[in-house]
Structure formats: C-alpha cells, structure tokens
Amino acid sequence: MNGVPRHVAIIMDGNGRWAISRGQPRLAGHRAGAKTLEDVLGWCREAGVEILTVYAFSTENWKRPAEEVNGLMKLLGLFLRNKRAKLIRDKVRFRVIGRRSDLPEKLQKKIAALEAETATFPHQLVVALSYGGRAEIVDAARRFAALPPERQTEAGFASCLYAPDLPDPDLIIRTSGEFRLSNFLLWECAYSEFFITETLWPDFDHATFGRALASYAARDRRKGGHA
Ligand code: IPE
Ligand code: IPE
Ligand code: MG
Numbered sequence: 001m002n003g004v005p006r007h008v009a010i011i012m013d014g015n016g017r018w019a020i021s022r023g024q025p026r027l028a029g030h031r032a033g034a035k036t037l038e039d040v041l042g043w044c045r046e047a048g049v050e051i052l053t054v055y056a057f058s059t060e061n062w063k064r065p066a067e068e069v070n071g072l073m074k075l076l077g078l079f080l081r082n083k084r085a086k087l088i089r090d091k092v093r094f095r096v097i098g099r100r101s102d103l104p105e106k107l108q109k110k111i112a113a114l115e116a117e118t119a120t121f122p123h124q125l126v127v128a129l130s131y132g133g134r135a136e137i138v139d140a141a142r143r144f145a146a147l148p149p150e151r152q153t154e155a156g157f158a159s160c161l162y163a164p165d166l167p168d169p170d171l172i173i174r175t176s177g178e179f180r181l182s183n184f185l186l187w188e189c190a191y192s193e194f195f196i197t198e199t200l201w202p203d204f205d206h207a208t209f210g211r212a213l214a215s216y217a218a219r220d221r222r223k224g225g226h227a
Contacts, residue, residue: 002216004047004048004049004217005170005193005216006051007049007167007168007170007171008044008049008052008170008171009052009054009172009173009185009188010055010173011055011174011181011182012037012055012201014175014200015200015202018203019032019202026068027067027071029202030071030072030075034075034078035202036202036203038086040209041092041125047209050124051123051126051166052124052126053097053127054126054127054128055131056072056127056131057076057129057131058128060132062102062130073104073107077107077110080094080110087114088117088118091122091123092118092125093119093120093122093125094114095115095126095127096111096126097126097128098128098129098130098131103129124166126166131183132183133184133185139162140160141160144157161188168189168192169189171192171212171213172194172195173197175197175201175204176200176201179196191221193215193221195212197211
C-alpha cells in the first residue's frame with residue numbers, strides 16, 4: 001500500500017465538452033474549470049498532498065481560435081488576482097512551468113510577482129502554461145549541453161528542467177476519459193501512476209478525487225524492482 005501521493009499532477013480536460021453539452025460557449029467551461037481547481041487545491045491540503053501540478057495550457061493550445069486563447073489568458077490573470085490572498089493565507093507556493101515568454105507580458109509580470117511573494121511556502125501549486133513536454137526537454141537539452149561531462153547524467157538532465165527541485169509526480173490524473181498524455185510531463189512521468197476518469201473537469205468532485213487517491217494507494221509501485 002502506498003500512502004498519500006506527495007505530488008499529484010492533473011490534466012484538466014473536458015471544459016469545452018462540458019460547456020457545449022449545456023449549450024454554453026467554451027469559455028463558460030473554462031470558467032467552471034477554474035472553480036474546480038480552487039476546490040481541488042483545498043482537497044489536496046486536506047488529504048496531505050504537498051504538490052499539485054495542473055496542465056492549464058499547452059504549447060499546442062495556441063492554435064485554438066484567438067477568442068478562446070484570449071479568454072483563457074484573461075481567466076488566468078483573474079485567477080491570479082482573485083486567489084492571491086487565499087494562496088498566501090494557505091501558505092501555497094505558486095509557480096509556473098512552461099515557455100512563459102510566450103505569455104502576454106502583463107500576465108508574465110503577475111506570475112513573477114506571485115511567485116516571488118509565495119516562494120518560501122511549503123505547499124505548492126504548479127501551473128503548466130504554454131507547457132509542452134517536448135519543449136521542456138528541448139529547453140533542458142540546451143542547458144544540458146553546457147554542463148561539464150561529469151554532470152551529463154540523468155540527474156544532471158533533470159536539473160535542467162523547468163522546476164528541477166520538484167519530485168516527479170506520483171499520480172497523474174486525466175479527466176474527460178482520454179487515454180493520452182497530450183505532451184504533459186514527458187520526462188517526469190517515467191514512473192508515475194495514472195488515473196483516468198470519464199468525468200469532465202468542471203464536474204470533477206471530491207468523491208472522484210478520493211477514488212483517484214484510493215486507486216493510487218492500492219498500486220504496487222515496483223519501479224523495476226521486486227515488491
Ligand atoms: C481543457 O479543456 C482546457 C484546455 C485545454 C485549455 P478543453 O478546452 O480541452 O475541453 P475539451 O477537451 O475540448 O472538452
Ligand atoms: C491537454 O488537453 C492540455 C490541457 C489540458 C491544458 P487538450 O484538450 O489540449 O488535449 P488533446 O487535444 O485532447 O490531446
Ligand atoms: Mg481537451
């Protein structure tokens with residue numbers, strides 16, 4: 001039996017389908033999804049999950065219509081503004097992984113400010129923004145090439161990733177029933193456990209979160225060794 005996963009990563013998928021099934025614009029789904037994220041942060045605290053990483057916007061998501069992309073960027077800005085006080089009160093360190101220079105400059109500034117303000121806190125919310133696992137590996141490879149030969153090891157490569165101090169995710173949850181990674185944490189997922197639920201992200205609830213943790217607890221994590 002495993003205990004509580006230290007690091008949970010979530011592919012927050014299904015906002016669009018949730019909205020469309022209600023005859024609403026896709027952005028309404030993204031708004032509902034932002035609310036779910038707030039709830040999940042609280043459940044992580046309760047359960048003792050120390051690090052929550054969420055996939056909010058991929059390097060591929062830039063190809064969506066400008067209206068949706070702009071709406072998402074606005075929503076992210078609002079999330080930072082509205083959640084700032086709560087993150088500080090709950091001692092949650094906020095950080096972003098991804099190609100942050102792709103983001104609107106105003107958003108980059110807000111991110112940097114909140115990261116600095118929360119840098120010493122023990123719990124962590126890591127938001128993957130303009131994030132792609134392949135982009136992260138390419139960005140890391142550039143830094144890796146500059147390392148001295150004796151540091152050109154797996155650990156040395158991991159030290160070149162966006163958030164090198166983070167442990168790999170123990171559990172990766174994907175909502176909306178899709179069995180794929182969609183370019184999320186490709187290096188870090190080597191020995192992660194997966195939990196896939198049909199639930200669309202805005203409908204993701206405490207019971208489903210509990211099922212994911214229970215499923216994780218029952219996994220036999222051999223990591224190539226013997227039990
Ligand atoms: C996830 O929901 C949020 C982002 C990728 C930004 P989607 O917008 O992908 O929703 P579906 O998968 O189309 O239902
Ligand atoms: C993955 O969802 C990215 C995020 C949740 C941010 P997508 O909706 O972009 O992935 P695909 O298109 O289903 O693979
Ligand atoms: Mg999707």
